[in-house]
Amino acid sequence: xxxxxxxxxxxxxxxxxxxxxxxxxxxxxxxxxxxxxxxxxxxxxxxxxxxxxxxxxxxxxxxxxxxxxxxxxxxxxxxxxxxxxxxxxxxxxxxxxxxxxxxxxxxxxxxxxxxxxxxxxxxxxxxxxxxxxxxxxxxxxxxxxxxxxxxxxxxxxxxxxxx
Numbered sequence: 129x130x131x132x133x134x135x136x137x138x139x140x141x142x143x144x145x146x147x148x149x150x151x152x153x154x155x156x157x158x159x160x161x162x163x164x165x166x167x168x169x170x171x172x173x174x175x176x177x178x179x180x181x182x183x184x185x186x187x188x189x190x191x192x193x194x195x196x197x198x199x200x201x202x203x204x205x206x207x208x209x210x211x212x213x214x215x216x217x218x219x220x221x222x223x224x225x226x227x228x229x230x231x232x233x234x235x236x237x238x239x240x241x242x243x244x245x246x247x248x249x250x251x252x253x254x255x256x257x258x259x260x261x262x263x264x265x266x267x268x269x270x271x272x273x274x275x276x277x278x279x280x281x282x283x284x285x286x287x288x289x290x291x
Contacts, residue, residue, distance in 0.1 A: 154220040161210045161222045168207035168228025175199040175235025183242065186257045190246060197239035203232030248287070252279045 157165075175196040182192030207228035214221045246253065256279075259272035 154218065157210075157214045157219040157222040158217070161214050161217075161219070162224075164206050164210040164213075165222035165225035165228060168203045168205075168210060168232065169224035170203075170228075171199045171206065172203035172228045172231025172235060175203060175239065176231060179235065179238050179242070186253055189242070193239050193242045193246070196235055197243065200232040200235030200239055203228045204236065207232065249280060249283060252276060252283060255279070 178192055178196040178199065182196070183189040207225045210225040211221050211229075214225075256272060256276040259275065260269060263269045263272050
């Protein structure tokens with residue numbers, strides 16, 4: 129004996145499985161909100177791309193980390209503002225707003241962490257950078273790495289025990 133198929137009204141109206149009513153469809157967001165959300169997404173992505181590509185040079189890394197920190201904060205601000213304005217106006221949340229907030233959050237965290245590392249270990253990183261620039265042989269480069277590892281280990285032990 130075949131089981132009869134359950135009737136479901138056209139266009140998804142009526143009760144859903146589990147007895148829930150369907151969510152109401154919100155009107156699309158304004159073009160200005162869409163642009164804010166897209167800008168948030170772009171700035172969040174730029175903050176991560178800038179960190180990935182711009183930290184090779186130590187001196188340039190300071191400026192890159194500061195700029196990506198600014199991009200990340202702007203992405204979070206624009207994304208949150210777009211979501212808040214969409215909620216107030218009763219429209220759907222624009223695409224890219226949440227992505228911009230998430231990417232901006234990661235960019236903010238990594239930029240702040242990198243700036244903290246630069247602030248704490250600047251003398252060691254600067255000495256290592258100068259040493260590697262003047263090292264012409266593999267043995268000299270290895271000596272630079274050993275000196276850097278020892279100096280960073282010493283700084284960490286000082287930070288743990290207090291100055």
